[in-house]
Amino acid sequence: MSNTRTAPLAPRVETQVSARGRRPTRLPRLIGWAYLAPVAIYLIAFYAYPLYRNLELSLRDYTVRSFVSGDAPFIGLDNFREVFADPTFWPAVSHTAIFTFVSIAFQYVIGLALAVFFNHNFRLSATLRALFLVPWLLPMIVSASTWSWMLNSDSGVVNTALGAFGLPEINWLTSPTWSLVAVILANIWIGIPFNLVILYSGLQNIPDNLFEAAALDGASGWQTFRHVTLPMLRPVSAITLLLGFVYTLKVFDVIWIMTRGGPGSSSTTLSTWSYELGFGSLLPHFGPGAAVGNLLIIVALFFGLLYIRFQNAEASR
Amino acid sequence: MNTSRSTTKTVIGIVLTLLMLFPVYWMLNVSLMRSSDMRRDPPYLFPLHPTFSGYEAVLHDQLPYLATSLAIGIGTVVLTLAVSAPAAYSLAKLRPLGGKPLTFILLMAQMIPGIIMAMGFYSIFLNVGIINTWWGLVIADSTLAVPFGVLIFTAFMAGIPDELIQAAKLDGAGTWRTFTSIVLPVSRNPVVTVSLFAFLWAWSDFIFASTLNSGGTMQPITLGIYKYIGNNNQEWNSIMATAVVASVPAAFLLVVAQRYVAAGVTAGAVKD
Helix, strand or coil, X not given: CHHHHHHHHCCCCCCCCCCCCCHHHHHHHHHHHHHHHHHHHHHHHHHHHHHHHHHHHHHECCCHHHHHHCCCCECCXXXXXXXXXXXXXXXXXXXXXXXXXXXXXXXXXXXXXHHHHHHCCCCCHHHHHHHCCHHHHCCHHHHHHHHHHHCCCCCCHHHHHHHHCCCCCCCCCCCCCCHXXXXXXXXXXXXXXXXXXXXXXXXXXXXXXXXXXHHHCCCCHHHHHHHHHHHHCHHHHHHHHHHHHHHHHCCCHHHHHHHCCCCCCCCXXXXXXXXXXXXXXXXXXXXXXXXXXXXXXXXXXXXXXXHHHHHHHHHCC | CXXXXXXXXXXXXXXXXXXXXXXXXXXXXXXXXXXXXXXXXXXXXXXXXXXXXXXXXXXXXXXHHHHHHHHHHHHHHHHHHHHHHHXXXXXXXXXXXXXXXXHHHHHHHCCCCHHHXXXXXXXXXXXXXXXXXXXXXXXXXXXXHHHHHHHHHHHHHCCCCHHHHHHHHHCCCCHHHHHHHHHHHHCHHHHHHHHHHHHHHXXXXXXHHHHHCCCXXXXXXXXXXXXXXXXXXXXXXXXXXXXXXXXXXXXXXXXXXXXXHHHHHHXXXXXX
């Protein structure tokens, strides 16, 4: 994975210095820009501009009418103040943190265990490993609605299974105590394949002779894992976890489809809250919604920068 | 490694896979269930009395949504390829000034949460008057795939031998000829990978659809399912049947194009 990811990060330095001076190298560079022009225009029109509009939304007092007329008054940081003072703010922050950390912890541990398991080649291992990709490929709305029905209080198969073990029924989606657990459960399921595939490719890159040496020294399976596999996998693990953070912070579909952040705000995260403010009711609060979105982007870009710095450090080693 | 240990592992592997895929099985099971059995407690674990009424409902209600999703998916693929392949050719082979910062921007762009883009697009689309259009969704959905596309193409094209490009140059081919008759033909694999993922992400998109096309006449299948859940939440066989149909592109990818999938995932591709 690091190969394909880092290759574009470090394009080879221009080495073609012509004997006749600088002019011949300038032309290809101009031509190079002709090919980059579409993507540059694209990035400005469809990335930078929406982000700018979002920032503007968060600094003005927008209503449905002023959206069309375009004369929303500038109110500075009032939207942000409103968001900070909202009783939903701290629950949303803590749910986002819990959702992200718990999801990633389980996804990583389960993904790693499966990667180690599949790293022993056995009959059908490639086929079974491919089947593990299914949750990752399904549209989120498919997974989320399937989990909703499985976790239904009265007719859900999960409660049936709990009942078979003599455990009481749980109101997964309708009780404030369990709603966050329910969406985390579904999200772990969705994220396992990504962790499995990346960690598996990391394992494949560990030289076999290290394992052979450990076996010659009489190391047990656990010792080999602890002292060979884990240390050798550190860079890949870091990449998996950092990317996991960025992508789990963004998760919206699963939570919105399963619980709409509810009941109350018991499973509200920053993404679902932002959506709820902007689009969730007939009386939209675009300004505060955009403000929440802008807080979210700061966190996401922080982890994103960490990831890129880490990638660069790895690439230059 | 003796065979009995290997067989044990295969058995464990099969059990783990079945556990992991249980929700998928359950989706199929419920999609075939009679409405009268839907609230049965405990539920039937197997489709003992299968009915296709759920799928009939799909045929009756959801075909326009499926067609729209197909159109949006294809549009997104075309736009993504058109923007990302030339850019990658430039980044990999023409070494333009500012290539490095551009790559950095593309990496960061992948990390922007969808809800933020959705709000920005909403405000723009409303002003420009393209809210609730299917091709507005093509634009929005392509933002999920363009950075990924450039990075995948660049990684691949950087590996094309310079001699090949030099030879074309000696034969008098300009950069455009080189691009269309040398670089693109050998880039078949990344073209397939990028196309598949662009299509899958556009097909699966819910956040852009629900914000930018909530009142349109041509809506994608994700909104079809979402409305189903909202309108008749007793008819879970119809909802699950729609979900099964909406999973067809994913199944296709897994069966027909599996090697491209692994290539895409390990390149850091993650849907949001």
